[in-house]
Amino acid sequence: MAKNESKPWVETILDPKVECASRDEMSALQSERLKDVVRRVYERVPFYQKKMKEMGVEPGDIRGIEDIGKLPFTTKEDVRANYPFQLLAVPNADVVRVQGTSGTTGKLVVMPYSQKDVDVWGECCGRGLTMAGLGREDRIHVCYGYGLFTGGMGLDYGATHIGAMAIPMSSGNTKRQMMCMEDFEATAIACTPSYALHLAEAMAEAGVVDRLKIRAGIHGAEPWTEEMRKKIESILHIDCFDIYGLCEITGPGVAMDCIHHKGLHVYEDYFYPEVLNPATDAPCAEGETGELVFTTLAKEALPLLRYRTKDLTDITRDKCDCGRTLARFNKFTGRTDDMKVIRGVNVFPTQVETALLSMGGGVAPHYLLIVDREDNLDVLTVLVEVDERYFSDEIRKLDELRAKVARVLHDALGVSVNVKLVEPKTIDRSEGKAKRVIDNRNL
Numbered sequence: 001m002a003k004n005e006s007k008p009w010v011e012t013i014l015d016p017k018v019e020c021a022s023r024d025e026m027s028a029l030q031s032e033r034l035k036d037v038v039r040r041v042y043e044r045v046p047f048y049q050k051k052m053k054e055m056g057v058e059p060g061d062i063r064g065i066e067d068i069g070k071l072p073f074t075t076k077e078d079v080r081a082n083y084p085f086q087l088l089a090v091p092n093a094d095v096v097r098v099q100g101t102s103g104t105t106g107k108l109v110v111m112p113y114s115q116k117d118v119d120v121w122g123e124c125c126g127r128g129l130t131m132a133g134l135g136r137e138d139r140i141h142v143c144y145g146y147g148l149f150t151g152g153m154g155l156d157y158g159a160t161h162i163g164a165m166a167i168p169m170s171s172g173n174t175k176r177q178m179m180c181m182e183d184f185e186a187t188a189i190a191c192t193p194s195y196a197l198h199l200a201e202a203m204a205e206a207g208v209v210d211r212l213k214i215r216a217g218i219h220g221a222e223p224w225t226e227e228m229r230k231k232i233e234s235i236l237h238i239d240c241f242d243i244y245g246l247c248e249i250t251g252p253g254v255a256m257d258c259i260h261h262k263g264l265h266v267y268e269d270y271f272y273p274e275v276l277n278p279a280t281d282a283p284c285a286e287g288e289t290g291e292l293v294f295t296t297l298a299k300e301a302l303p304l305l306r307y308r309t310k311d312l313t314d315i316t317r318d319k320c321d322c323g324r325t326l327a328r329f330n331k332f333t334g335r336t337d338d339m340k341v342i343r344g345v346n347v348f349p350t351q352v353e354t355a356l357l358s359m360g361g362g363v364a365p366h367y368l369l370i371v372d373r374e375d376n377l378d379v380l381t382v383l384v385e386v387d388e389r390y391f392s393d394e395i396r397k398l399d400e401l402r403a404k405v406a407r408v409l410h411d412a413l414g415v416s417v418n419v420k421l422v423e424p425k426t427i428d429r430s431e432g433k434a435k436r437v438i439d440n441r442n443l
Contacts, residue, residue, distance in 0.1 A: 018269045019127070019324050023317065026325070030272055031064035033297035038062045038071065041303055044089045047082055048072070048305065065272065068295060069283075073306045076109060079248060084110045090301050099247055100148040108148070111247050114300040118157065124253035124267050125158025125243075131258040131265070131322075132216045132241045134188055136163035141186035141214070143169045143177055143195065144221070150251030151221055155190040158253060171195060174202050181212055188216040193224035193232065193240075194434035197365065200235040209236060218243050220252055222434055223332045223350050227357030229261075231365060242331060248307055249294050255329065260321045263328030270298050273327055274306070275315045289314045289333060310335045340371055340439060342378045345415040349436040352382060355412035356405075362387050363405060366427045371439045378441070381418040382409060388424055 021029070039059045041048040051072040052058065061070060079087065088095070096115050100108040113121070134140065140159045144151030152170055159166035167184055169177060171191065177199060181189065189196065196219050203209050217232060220243040229240045244264050245252035254271050255264040266273050274293040275284045284290035292311045296303045313329040320328060333348060340347045349369060357365050364385040372379045384405055390398050398421060406419045428435070 015127075019265075019326055021269075021325060023325070026268060027065055029269055030297060031066075033269075034065050034068065034272065034295065035059070035062055037295070037297060037299070037303045038305070040089050041305065045087055045303075047078070047087055068272065068274070068306070071295070071305045073281075073293070073308055074304050075308050076248070076310075079109050079304075080107050083107045085112060087302050088112060089303055090114055095301055098148070099150045099153065099251060101247055109247060112301040116298075116300050117250070120270055120298060121154060121250045121253060122157030122161040124250065124270060125154050126161030126253075127267065128241075128243050128253050128256035129155075129158050129162055129164065129188075129218070131256050132188065132218060132239070133259065134162065134164060134216060138187045139165040139167060139184060140188045140190060140218075141167045141169055141177075141181050141184070143171050143189065143191040143199075144252075146170045150245065150247045151190075151192075154245065154250075154252035155218065174199060178203055178206060178208055181214065182208060185213050187213050188218060189214050190218040190243075192221045192434065193219040193228055194222060196232050196240070197228065197235075200232050204235050212236075214238055216241065218256075220244055223335070223348075225331065225350055225354045225357065227354050228365060231357060246309060248304060249296060249309075250299070254294070258320065258322040258324065262320060263316060263330050265320065265324050265326040265328055266315075268327050270296070272297055273315060273329065275313065275329070278312075284314065286316050287314050292329065312339075340369070340380075340437060342371065342380050342413075342415050345413065347380070347413050347415065351412050352409065352436075355408050356384060359405070359408055362390065362401065364424065367436070368427050369437045371437065371441055373441045379418065380413075380415065381420060383420050383422050383427060385424055385427055386421045390421065391423055 042052060042059045055072055057070050061067065094114050095112040096118060098110055098112050100110045140155065142152055142155045144155060146152035146168060152168065156166045156168055167180065167186055169180060196217055214236060215238050217238050217240040219240055232240050241257055242264055243252050243256045245254040249271055255266040257264045272295040275290040276282065276293055277284055278291040289312055292309045292313050294307050294309060295305050312333045312335060315327055315329045317327045319325050333350060352367055352369065353365055356363050356367060366385040368383040370381045386401060390401055402419050402421050406417060409417045
């Protein structure tokens with residue numbers, strides 16, 4: 001149950017003509033915008049002109065959104081190969097800012113923005129915040145990273161768009177985070193789910209939860225499960241929302257779930273979603289899991305055609321209980337590049353998280369997967385944090401818990417694992433995206 005129950009949560013739909021449009025109305029809008037973006041990139045971006053000519057496609061061949069399958073795909077490797085600004089579709093003078101990936105090695109994925117791009121970004125993040133019941137009177141504590149990473153700036157722009165107070169804390173210094181949340185009377189917190197859990201545990205340990213006015217959490221930038229959501233909510237007594245985005249498309253605000261938590265609403269008036277079979281590139285049926293692919297429909301500085309996100313999900317287009325008719329996709333099961341094949345079995349970190357959270361007390365949702373190869377066989381070791389009491393009890397109880405965790409993980413993953421139980425706070429806490437897997441196989 002959320003805090004401040006005396007104040008009803010009211011969702012503000014910023015643009016009902018779009019967010020509650022019929023499928024025919026949305027398709028008409030998408031078609032007009034797709035034709036415009038295809039014409040612009042063909043005329044202004046040599047990369048796309050070459051790709052389209054190789055496929056025998058001209059702008060006139062795209063008569064509507066139903067023709068999107070005729071267009072070429074774009075990958076992260078394509079963006080890196082044209083670093084930093086070779087994919088620009090506007091003059092350099094029209095670029096007002098750049099954002100980029102949070103990677104620490106190699107060339108960055110750099111995305112330039114025109115002023116219109118920044119305005120659209122803020123509008124989309126603002127729409128998302130209203131889904132969480134937030135408005136002008138709210139104070140949003142943003143502890144996503146700022147700088148090139150889009151997380152901090154996106155939520156900042158969103159708060160500004162709806163007239164809320166943005167508290168630009170960035171990440172780190174947990175004690176100061178808690179102090180400012182209390183002193184500034186923050187009503188919402190925005191950060192990665194793994195960092196939210198870290199903060200929640202720190203707040204509970206410090207005994208400050210009941211002194212805070214936070215009632216909503218806005219979390220994204222990494223896959224997380226319903227079990228993780230419930231864990232954070234149970235500690236902080238708030239409602240947590242899943243926000244999605246990626247730098248290449250705009251940043252956070254591409255999609256977000258509403259108070260009904262029945263999937264993330266995609267702002268498909270700006271970002272056209274496809275879900276495709278990653279092996280065949282054929283469209284998936286509604287409810288069938290595949291790779292999420294986006295085409296930007298209104299982006300000026302660096303539009304992208306059919307960008308392969310590598311995120312795995314499924315999509316539905318039925319009307320939500322909130323009244324929105326926007327397409328929705330479910331929480332991600334993982335990424336095509338996060339998936340590890342262990343002795344022929346596909347393993348995703350989120351499967352481990354779900355299994356551990358299903359066990360109840362004693363086991364914490366802090367884990368690390370380590371993959372090695374011994375004698376040409378894959379070996380998966382999972383480090384799992386458990387309560388301190390197991391290390392003070394007799395060894396037998398620790399062995400029993402280890403065996404139980406191993407059975408639960410085997411059932412969840414379909415592959416045997418080596419389980420190593422470690423003391424609380426042994427596994428590094430992430431202030432950005434959590435590192436869940438170390439693959440030592442050098443495949």
